[in-house]
Amino acid sequence: MAHPVILSIDDDPAVSRAVARDFRRRYGDRYRVVRAGSGPEALDTLREIKLRGEQVAVLVADYRMPEMNGIEFLEAAMDLFPAARRVLLTAYADTGAAIDAINLVDLDHYLLKPWHPPEEKLYPVVDALLEAWTASPEAATTEIRVVGHRWSAPSFAVRDFLARNLVPYRWLLADEPEGGRLLAAAGVSAADVPLVVTADGKALVAPSETELAGLVGLNVVPASDFYDLVVVGGGPAGLGAAVYGASEGLRTVLVERRATGGQAGQSSRIENYLGFPDGVSGAQLTDRARRQALKFGAELLSTREVVGLAEAGSARLLRFDDGSTIAAHAVVLATGVSYRMLDAPGLAELTGRGVFYGSAATEAPSCVDQDVYIVGGANSAGQAAVYFSRYAARVHVLIRGADLTASMSSYLIDQLDRIDRITVHPHTEVVAGAGEEHLQRLTLRDTRTGERRDVDASWLFVFIGAEPRTEWLEGVVVRDERGYVVTGPDLVAGGSRPPGWSLPRDPYHLESSLPGVFAAGDVRAASVKRVASAVGEGAMAVSLVHRYLEAQ
Structure with a gap:
């Protein structure tokens, strides 16, 4: 961490060098001594220091300077570093102005020039100021x-x-x-x-x-234009494929549109994942998987959206939204699913301003002692309810059905029953939202009687099922009526291979209708929507990639 700064300002170069010399001689091992030749220059320096998150301990400014005198500078500097100690350098004739500045800019001290010897006239003053500043310094920022x-x-x-x-x-x-x-x-x-x-x-x-x-140092540019394996999507299935692909010697790149982890990465606690009897947060699981993939040499590419897939001879060509492309021998589609938008008047305009899709765990501390509304009855909604109950006055879980048993794991239902702050509202849906700068009110409807009621609400978190978002694969691979990628035996269920299939064999278990392109996790039709099965399919896809490559 950088040393705190002592900043001196004087338009006379000789005086400026002398001040800096004396400061460095006594304080240079503990403080960074910086000098400036004018008030505006010094303010620019302070802005840079502020943006870097460093500390300023003492400001020493000459009173008589063109453009901006010392008092004006110190007054402006207070807006950036209010805790810094302030010293004015003056001539004897200016002591009246210095005394006035004690009230104007809360001046800590003024020094008459010349101050020699510094051991008697400078250092005792600055020592006292530094001691006072050290007792309550501004926190340096490293994030x-x-x-x-x-x-x-x-x-x-x-x-x-x-x-x-x-x-x-x-x-x-x-x-x-x-x-x-x-x-x-x-x-x-x-x-x-x-x-x-x-x-x-x-x-x-x-x-x-x-x-x-x-x-922030995430990789956004691919290191190569050709790979053995491209994994599209960074959820559990994609991370599993990246780990196994890279660990087994395939030159592997994982392409993620937003953030690794997918929906699982947003989960506050996953308690039914093998090997974690006390549960693990989605963020922890994601972090470990990311580090594991990087350890084996996988390349992780962030904020890149794949919008096209094509066959290019024996290679598979992926096109990004900016028009650039990468190619590979094989592809694993692991794009997962996205939460559906809640179609009710007023909510679209308030998204990100009280209406959120997914857990949005960053908002939890702001919900202290307030009511939180959660729409959805699957595990993700239950995990969010448990998490927000640590902060909120009450968590209201709104479901259209009679109870949670059809869509939520029993262990989560039991948890919700044990938490007094959580109330489940069956046969209830959100039909409208309203607010000025943010969500302020929800209109709820009883699905049996049609009765409506308004409730005051600033927080709504929506978990209402998911969609695969595979429109970019239209005409490239076979998808079912909901957009999920059809693979393996399901492609030959009628006794014939899929249209355009060019190989003498049937598609492998996780292989799509385009040879060498596999699907794993939630994006695959008929998959089990669980973290463990997604990771397993990611690993299985890599073993099938090896079989595909060996046969080429």
């Missing part, structure tokens, strides 16, 4: 900072992206002092949020996910 508004959908999107990619960050509100200081340091207004500032001081305003990925 990414995000400045935004509480009910801003773009701000939520940035935070959710960082959280799902396991990137630590610090969240600051734009209307709070520290958030305002960062905005000032970056030269942007509160209307421009979200602002993202890295630990080394680089600032981005409202970055795209690709810009954000590059900013």
